[in-house]
Amino acid sequence: MTTGHADYDVAYAIAPTGTTIVTQSVILTNNLTNLYPQKYSILIDSEKIKNVIAYDKQGQITPAITQTDGKTEILLTFNDKVVGVGKSMTFTLRFENGDIAQKNGAIWEVNIPGAPADADIASYDVSLTVPSAFGSNAYMTPLPANGTKWIRDQMVAGGISAAYGETQYFDMELSYHLENPRVTPESIDIALPPDTAHQTVTITSLDPKPTTVTRDPDGNWLARYTLNPGENIDVTARLTASIALLPKDGYTDSITREEYLKADQYWETTDPAIISLANEYRTPRAIYDYVVSKLSYDYNRVNQNPIRKGAAQALATPAQSICMEFTDLFIAIARAAGIPAREVVGYAYTTNSKLRPLSLVTDVLHAWPEYFDEERSVWVPVDPTWAKTTGGINYFDKLDFNHIAFAIHGVSSRTPYPAGSYRKEGKAGKDVRVGFGSPPEAPAMGELTTRIEMPKRVIGGVTTQGQAIIENSSGVAVSDVSVSIQSTPVDVAIYRQKKSIPPYGSLQIPITLTVPNMWRKSQGRISAEVNGTTTHFAFDIQPVYFMMLPVALVSLLIFLLIAIAVMKPPFLWNIFKKP
Missing domain, CATH: 2.60.40.10 (Immunoglobulins)
Structure with a gap:
């Protein structure tokens, strides 16, 4: 038997500035006669915690606050001592959190962490208040159970994720260093961020201009450059991207299904362990949930220039995973289960590298999987990595406004290489620069x-x-x-x-x-x-005889010359005869 159980009522009130006032009203009820709660501790995935206030029925409580490794621990020692079975003690903890609401470009994003799956938590009700200045709600998952509040089962399953606004805009400057060490000319293709169901890209400048740009079966835009022997060139692409939450109206993709079910390096669909999992988890949601629960994010490995392990090795070492392993394992199980899947590598904007880490250290890239919805004929992006690191925020039913696709890997698990992979050896600075942009005055039109x-x-x-x-x-x-x-x-x-x-x-x-x-x-x-x-x-x-006429004239001339030479007419012979 546990010493007691807790009932939570947690209110999140967001100010127009984005600062969130979190108020936890907690009732602790004793299950034993001779024991009572003396202390309470909470660990928050943020260091942007301030103005902490706590009190019980006996008065104010002085909190002990410790911040380390991107987290804040608040420890309360109660004034009130309530003894007896069924006796309850009430206390309130209030603090300001700067990480709940973020204004990212044109979008306000709200992310509330979930609750632990603790049997001692009897109820966990959550309410949210957002200022009208945030604009229209783009998404909210999950919706409150009773229309106004979220309940324990929802919070244990994951947190609350919401966004306000319609479209996010980014400006990008990407650098590509190309070299041809060979003694013969060579053509090199570079991947430019492409249009997708959720992403629209405009190239404002591309210097130097490529020979041509093609679209491959995955939808990548490949710009081709031909380099002479020993030639080096630096390509600079300036682009804008608009990111929408929902697919564009009428947008569909067509695929060769077999291409997205086959095994490839890092996607070992014929591995017995992968096959066994594919037989158990038959839907994209089930696979997503399994990957999130199975793998753990290794923050130390991020800074070690990590080598991609692949799906089978991810299963063997689940505690040493980063975004590549979360993505590869999802794809391998999905393909083995008969669900077309592929990888996207790109840029994901984040203000908290602990909650939403970027695993590909070089120029801060990220990877996430997509599965193909065959009913709607569209690729659906999901992010099991961030679902894990945020404590269960739903990145399955929707993604967000912050993922920019640089390169798509479906037909191949390795190529094309994304921007950020063409760095000149020894170069200082970044090859990938991304910032928030502004809506265009008028939609750009193709010519x-x-x-x-x-x-x-x-x-x-x-x-x-x-x-x-x-x-x-x-x-x-x-x-x-x-x-x-x-x-x-x-x-x-x-x-x-x-x-x-x-x-x-x-x-x-x-x-x-x-x-x-x-x-x-x-x-x-x-x-x-x-x-x-x-x-x-x-x-x-x-007419065809026009083509034959020169031949006929030449033939006639040759015939005449031969006749003259053979017959030797006297009048011509006398003309050319020497005196």
Whole structure:
């Protein structure tokens, strides 16, 4: 039998400045005759604790406060001594916490930690008051059980996470150092932060300009540079990103399912332990919950330039995990369970490296997994690492406004490399600079230009090859590109739908023409309509005998020369005969 049980009523009142006044009203009830509570201790995952006040029925209590390693411990020694079975003692603890509410750019975020799964806690009610100046609520998970308060079961399952605002904006400056140590030219692709279901990127400048930018099956934007033997270049990309909580209206992804179920380095889907877990945990939520409960975050390992271990090794050493292991284990179990999954590496804004750590030390990067929702045809990001380090805040039903995707790993577990991975040896300073931005005055629009590359002269009856090139000359991706190509007099009809052309990218469409043979000259035309804008290309058609005429004339001339040489006509012979 325990010495007693506790009933909590905890109120969080947030001021317009973001400072949160936390008031704990606690009732301790004795279960034994000869024992009574003398002290109370609370450990808070923050050092931004001040103005601590406590009192019981006998008066004010002087708290003993200790702060170390990013945490604050408050110890109370009660004035009141209540003895007897069923007797209760009431006390109140009040303090200000600077980590509950944070104004991050355009978004106010509120994160309330959960309660321990302690059998001595009989009830744990929580209320929250937020100023109207914070704006509209973007999300709140979980919702209060009775409409106004959260209860013990909810708080034990995890904390409360809420945000106020609609869209977050970031400005980024990314540096890439490229080297070609070979004796032959080499093409190098670098990954630029791409558009995703939740992220929209605008490239404001890219210096020097790449040869082209392509979009790979994972949606990465790959900028290609060709380096001469021994050449080094430094690429600087300046970008803006807007992050939304919900997927864009109408946004869908299409995948080759088998690509996202296969085993790969770090994702050992055929490992017996992984297979056993996949048979037990069959849904993304179950896998997420297992990973959060199984692994522990190793803060010491973060500062040791850690080597990625992979899913199987994460199971073998669960107490030495960072974001890479949380991500790899989720992906491996999900894939083994038949759920398409992949990794995202990027930047995650945090004001508390203990609650929301960044595990990839070089230029402060983070990794998190995504699973594919086949009903909605969209990739869903989750973050089991931060769920663990925040004490259970829900990063499954929603992510937040702070995760920026730099590179996506699905087809491969290792490439492409994200920004921050191209550092010049010995360089001081950062290659990744991210700060909050402002909403644009007007949405950026992509600019498509179309040109048709064909011979200006076409021979009737002869097949002619060419292409239509649609180029995006802007720093914004153009989505849902519709192309229709037709020609006269030959009936050519080509239709293409392209999900997206990335900034500075292009789409090449081959054109093959075989114009019927004609007996006189004429003209033809190719028309390419791209998203409602039409480009025309006119060409001349020549009969096939025009192509044969020079051959015939040359043949006739040769025949005449041979005839002259053989027959030796007297009049010509006399002309050229020497006197």
